[in-house]
Amino acid sequence: MQQFSGYRLSQQGFSLIELMISLVLGLMISGAIVQVLVSNQVTERLNRSMASTQESGRFIMTRLRAELLTTGRYDPIDANLERSVDVVSEASFVKNHPIILPGDFANALDLGSLQGASGANDTLVAGMQGGQDCRGYKLGYLGDQEFYVVNEYYVEDNKLKCRGFDGRVLRGQRAAVGNNGDAAFTLLDDVYGFQVVYGVSNSALTNNNSGRPVRYVTANLLPAEIAGGSQVVAIQIAILLKGEGEVYIEQVPTFKLLNETEITPSDHGLYKQFETTISFRNVKNFLRSTKV
Structure with a gap:
């Protein structure tokens, strides 16, 4: 019987060069993965910041428009109007003072719309007939009763705030x-600019009662x-908001809010x-029905 001798099996490991090449390739792949993860995290923070800023901007502009659209409104025959004062006299005052200026109220001489000095934030004060102030307070009136509402908007500590007043108390x-x-409500955080300009109409300049603004x-x-002889018939509002989270923008943009000089934020947010x-x-409508 023929016998076959067994094969001798030998084992051979990786050489030092092969190990080094494997390590280098592993480090390159790991570095690429880490870079992708970091990039995704940065992109996610940027997208979240952009989304929050856009949402905040839409919210505050929608709210301000809803609250200020009825500026100067007063209907003396409204069944809901509370009549403990002379409503004819009050109607004349409200319609001729849609935007409140310092000195308009005997009991609050300093209350009024202000132009911020050297690019500082402005203050806006407006009056109208309503059932509650900008904070939702009825200020002692009952049910559906409406009264002369005065709302003040201003920025403090980068927060846009509002206060509400009973115009009858101020008068x-x-x-x-x-x-x-006495209590200001915060409407929005991270507000770094609040500017207002006022569109005025003057029938002597327009030669009609159109009520269109001739200048701001x-x-x-x-x-x-x-x-x-002019009257405020419109306003323009500009707000600068900062996004949430830690976001780094390499090239800081410049902003121009209405009439103010250009500003560049000091950080890279x-x-x-x-x-x-x-x-x-x-x-x-009031101007169109009268000769101003």
């Missing part, structure tokens, strides 16, 4: 009830405009500018 016609201007001016110029124009249709 010395009624004692204060409830939260009459800042709050400090309004007293002279009104003394010259995500900023976005929003603007809107609000026409006071109640004031325009």
